[in-house]
Amino acid sequence: DGGITQSPKYLFRKEGQNVTLSCEQNLNHDAMYWYRQDPGQGLRLIYYSQIVNDFQKGDIAEGYSVSREKKESFPLTVTSAQKNPTAFYLCASSNGFGYEQYFGPGTRLTVT
Amino acid sequence: QKEVEQNSGPLSVPEGAIASLNCTYSDRGSQSFFWYRQYSGKSPELIMFIYSNGDKEDGRFTAQLNKASQYVSLLIRDSQPSDSATYLCAVNMSGTGGFKTIFGAGTRLFVKA
Numbered sequence: 001d002g003g004i005t006q007s008p009k010y011l012f013r014k015e016g017q018n019v020t021l022s023c024e025q026n027l028n029h030d031a032m033y034w035y036r037q038d039p040g041q042g043l044r045l046i047y048y049s050q051i052v053n054d055f056q057k058g059d060i061a062e063g064y065s066v067s068r069e070k071k072e073s074f075p076l077t078v079t080s081a082q083k084n085p086t087a088f089y090l091c092a093s094s095n096g097f098g099y100e101q102y103f104g105p106g107t108r109l110t111v112t
Numbered sequence: 113q114k115e116v117e118q119n120s121g122p123l124s125v126p127e128g129a130i131a132s133l134n135c136t137y138s139d140r141g142s143q144s145f146f147w148y149r150q151y152s153g154k155s156p157e158l159i160m161f162i163y164s165n166g167d168k169e170d171g172r173f174t175a176q177l178n179k180a181s182q183y184v185s186l187l188i189r190d191s192q193p194s195d196s197a198t199y200l201c202a203v204n205m206s207g208t209g210g211f212k213t214i215f216g217a218g219t220r221l222f223v224k225a
Contacts, residue, residue, distance in 0.1 A: 035215075042116075042200065042217040043156070058212075090155055098204050098211040100146055103155040 003027065004104035006091050011109045013085075021076045021107045023091035031097045032074040035090045036060065037106075043090065049074055050097045078109065085111045114139050114205040118216035126224050131188040133219050135201030138182070143211070144204040145177055145184045150218065151197045159199075160186070191223045 004025040013019045025032065031050050035043040045058030049068040063082025068074050074093075078085045088108050092101040115138040125131045133147075144163055148156035162168045162175040162184065174187040184203070188195055198218040204211040 033213075040120075040217070043215040045212070098144060098213070100144075100158055100161045101202075101213065102158060103148075106155045 004091060004093055004102060006089075006104035006107050008107060009105065011107055013109070013111050015111055016080045017111075018077055018079050019085075019109065019111075021078065021089055021091075021109070023074045023076065023104060024072050025074075025091075025093045025104075026072060027093055027095070027102065028071070029093035029095050029102075030071070031094045031099075032068065033092045033094075033101060034058075034064070034066065034074070034076045035092065037088045037090060046076065046089075048097075078111075085109060114207065114212075114214050116201055116203050116214045116216040118199075118201050118219045120217060121220040122222050123219055124222045124224060125191050127191060127193060129191050129223075131191045131195065131221055131223070133186040133188075133199050133201075133221065135184045135186075135203075135216055136182055137184070137201075137203045137205070137214075139203070139205040140179075140182060141206050142179075142182075142203045145175070146202040146213070147173075147175060147184075147186045148200040148202060148215075149195075149197045150200055156200055188221075191221075193223050193225045196221055196223045 033048045034046040047066045049055040091104040094101045147159045150156045176185045200218045201216040
């Protein structure tokens with residue numbers, strides 16, 4: 001079964017803690033993306049990677065970090081510097097940058 | 113500022129009717145256009161993509177693209193209650209480092225049984 005997995009589905013953290021969200025794909029896609037979605041709003045791009053060992057900042061990268069050491073994996077770390085981290089985080093991948101994207105099930109992060 | 117605009121809705125249609133969802137975009141050079149369906153609490157699911165002017169049909173769904181008017185639409189024929197969801201329009205727009213996909217905020221569709 002090909003697809004994108006994200007874990008965990010729900011994550012609760014205290015303010016001031018860093019947290020890492022997992023994203024794995026077995027679609028053999030080169031490009032991977034992280035988005036944030038807040039209630040009633042569209043998707044906002046945090047980071048994207050077109051190829052292994054390379055990634056670029058999106059529109060709202062402050063307070064986030066990523067790595068792309070393997071083609072299948074693109075973890076996102078939400079650092080304590082992120083002012084308002086509570087949101088629904090979505091990982092996506094595509095067969096080449098700019099092609100149609102396929103999304104994982106998402107991780108809902110709550111920071112209190 | 114590159115933008116993708118959608119009416120937030122809700123758009124309410126009776127079961128069996130045609131639902132028409134509209135999207136406008138700001139970058140005249142955009143080449144690729146996508147429609148996603150997102151059920152409440154779930155992640156977006158790709159429905160269709162379209163690259164050329166005109167219509168593209170897939171089952172009950174038809175995407176329509178008019179690049180001169182910078183307008184893309186999604187028609188859902190024979191709407192079903194299960195089609196009730198938020199529909200996101202996405203457009204690839206030029207930017208630093210190449211094209212970037214910009215998502216609209218979505219239109220909520222409600223199909224009444």
